Amino acid sequence: MKVKRILAVVKMETTRIFAEPLTLVFTLLLVPVLILIFGLTMGSNYGWHEDYTVFEIMVPGLLAYGCLLTILDVASSVAGGRELGLQRRINTTPLTSAEHIFSQIISYTIKPLLQLLLGLGMALIVGYRPANTAVGYLLVIVFLVILTFCCVGLGLITANFAKSANAASGLAFIFIVPQQIFATFIPPEFMGAGTFKWIFPSFYATDGLGLIFAGTPLTDSRIWIRLGILFAISIVIYVIGIFVYEKNKNK
Amino acid sequence: MKNNDRIKKKDISNSGMIHNLVNSNAIEVKDLKKYFAEKKKMDDVKAVDGISFHVKNGEIFGLLGPNGAGKTTTINILTGMHSPTEGTAVVGGYNVKTNLKRIKEIISVCPQEPAVIKFLSGLGNIKFFGKLYLMSKEQITERSEKLLKLLGLYDARKRLAKSYSGGMLRQLSLIISLISEPDILFLDEPTVGMDPRNRRKVWEFLGSIKQQKRTIILTTHYIEEAEELCDRVAIIDYGKLIAIGPPKKLIEEHEVKNLEEVFMKITGRRILEGM
Ligand SMILES: Nc1ncnc2c1ncn2[C@@H]1O[C@H](COP(=O)(O)OP(=O)(O)O)[C@@H](O)[C@H]1O
Ligand SMILES: [Mg+2]
Numbered sequence: 001m002k003v004k005r006i007l008a009v010v011k012m013e014t015t016r017i018f019a020e021p022l023t024l025v026f027t028l029l030l031v032p033v034l035i036l037i038f039g040l041t042m043g044s045n046y047g048w049h050e051d052y053t054v055f056e057i058m059v060p061g062l063l064a065y066g067c068l069l070t071i072l073d074v075a076s077s078v079a080g081g082r083e084l085g086l087q088r089r090i091n092t093t094p095l096t097s098a099e100h101i102f103s104q105i106i107s108y109t110i111k112p113l114l115q116l117l118l119g120l121g122m123a124l125i126v127g128y129r130p131a132n133t134a135v136g137y138l139l140v141i142v143f144l145v146i147l148t149f150c151c152v153g154l155g156l157i158t159a160n161f162a163k164s165a166n167a168a169s170g171l172a173f174i175f176i177v178p179q180q181i182f183a184t185f186i187p188p189e190f191m192g193a194g195t196f197k198w199i200f201p202s203f204y205a206t207d208g209l210g211l212i213f214a215g216t217p218l219t220d221s222r223i224w225i226r227l228g229i230l231f232a233i234s235i236v237i238y239v240i241g242i243f244v245y246e247k248n249k250n251k
Numbered sequence: 252m253k254n255n256d257r258i259k260k261k262d263i264s265n266s267g268m269i270h271n272l273v274n275s276n277a278i279e280v281k282d283l284k285k286y287f288a289e290k291k292k293m294d295d296v297k298a299v300d301g302i303s304f305h306v307k308n309g310e311i312f313g314l315l316g317p318n319g320a321g322k323t324t325t326i327n328i329l330t331g332m333h334s335p336t337e338g339t340a341v342v343g344g345y346n347v348k349t350n351l352k353r354i355k356e357i358i359s360v361c362p363q364e365p366a367v368i369k370f371l372s373g374l375g376n377i378k379f380f381g382k383l384y385l386m387s388k389e390q391i392t393e394r395s396e397k398l399l400k401l402l403g404l405y406d407a408r409k410r411l412a413k414s415y416s417g418g419m420l421r422q423l424s425l426i427i428s429l430i431s432e433p434d435i436l437f438l439d440e441p442t443v444g445m446d447p448r449n450r451r452k453v454w455e456f457l458g459s460i461k462q463q464k465r466t467i468i469l470t471t472h473y474i475e476e477a478e479e480l481c482d483r484v485a486i487i488d489y490g491k492l493i494a495i496g497p498p499k500k501l502i503e504e505h506e507v508k509n510l511e512e513v514f515m516k517i518t519g520r521r522i523l524e525g526m
Contacts, residue, residue, distance in 0.1 A: 004385055008382035012368065016370055019411075084367075085366035086367070088366070092355060093380065094383060250327075
């Protein structure tokens with residue numbers, strides 16, 4: 001593993017955020033903007049719960065939603081690279097698979113983390129006051145990094161089925177939309193599908209974040225069970241993702 | 252790393268230097284086959300069907316043949332993108348099956364499609380690829396300036412590649428493949444889609460590289476390109492090698508005027524037919 005090569009790929013991938021308007025919106029701005037809108041419109045609406053506003057209930061899911069967009073980012077970037085022959089060209093250089101994958105993980109994790117920071121910042125600005133501690137925030141980051149891993153895997157799987165970057169963006173929503181509806185900021189009870197949510201990785205992150213933000217003691221087993229399940233699902237999906245990626249990388 | 256994969260190569264560990272491959276061939280290909288399984292057809296597509304040739308060090312070697320002859324597939328095998336169905340391929344003394352990692356350090360490929368990163372500037376692209384070869388900033392700056400000026404892309408170097416014309420993208424793609432000063436350079440249809448003026452410029456440029464003792468393997472379906480640039484050409488058709496040698500010699504042997512007529516005499520078809 002050569003740091004210079006890894007940094008080169010990370011720099012190139014992060015340049016992409018600001019170079020393509022769509023990437024900029026989806027990987028950095030969408031969640032903060034949604035939080036701003038929901039904060040302003042539902043910050044004093046107690047329609048769902050007597051102690052929490054609708055907005056407060058939505059925040060954990062909105063943050064998880066930001067990670068889900070990684071699927072779109074990864075899928076379109078990988079399928080796009082393949083479409084242009086760029087992936088193949090890079091494969092003829094001394095960059096190793098391990099270096100390539102490692103640097104992609106770094107770049108794909110930086111983006112949702114930036115979005116998370118912007119999103120949380122925005123939430124605090126519009127009046128969100130979570131009851132958690134500093135350690136709680138750390139745990140929030142752990143949850144979302146693991147979810148991001150899972151989404152990198154889903155993105156790689158999506159790219160496998162798409163011939164072009166555009167097709168990949170479309171396909172990515174097959175993974176994004178159901179999770180968004182059943183297991184992020186839209187309460188599943190409202191869709192009459194509460195039982196579905198258990199199959200979606202994003203549910204475990206959203207629910208874990210909800211518990212943390214509500215001030216649940218960090219020793220509470222519910223938090224750790226959610227983290228454990230999320231971790232297990234993510235590892236499986238991630239390994240499948242890397243497998244299909246490796247199989248197709250010279251296509 | 253198995254040592255016996257290495258054929259007569261004096262090891263110069265100082266990377267970036269042109270490797271000393273005296274008395275050995277840059278490339279050796281023997282009975283190479285690549286069959287692609289086609290779901291809808293009974294038979295496999297025989298993209299490369301048992302070809303053998305070698306390329307000497309410092310030589311410009313051409314793979315000439317019509318569309319679909321198997322030129323790109325051959326290059327893809329030599330650069331590790333496809334594994335051969337049968338046969339052996341040795342590049343720079345290393346076997347493609349066992350020592351790809353070493354091969355990647357001494358080769359560079361300019362693919363058929365101008366694969367550049369559209370959201371980076373021309374210079375940004377060059378820097379990115381230079382870093383993948385662990386070149387220093389100074390090396391990259393010095394070399395890229397020279398190449399950009401030589402190929403007339405210097406004034407456009409800071410523009411995003413997505414604003415480049417087709418010809419400019421090809422030139423950039425060529426520069427990228429040269430930035431690492433590879434011992435062995437693969438050029439897949441390097442001047443396709445270029446206007447005659449730029450094509451001439453690239454030919455002159457490739458001719459000047461020749462003095463640097465760099466081995467170049469280029470594929471083309473332009474007869475002129477093969478005749479003008481190549482020390483030797485291999486003419487391939489339907490995955491088979493049908494003639495090999497210096498262009499002049501092939502033309503003399505077949506008592507014709509150019510390589511096109513050589514191809515015609517052997518196959519009864521024109522190279523550009525059906526393009
Ligand atoms: N990945 C592939 N799968 C199936 N067939 C392929 C593949 N790549 C190339 N071929 C076929 O192999 C033949 C040779 O292709 P190619 O090497 O690209 O020719 P050339 O570069 O000389 O134009 C063609 O018939 C092409 O359709
Ligand atoms: Mg070709």
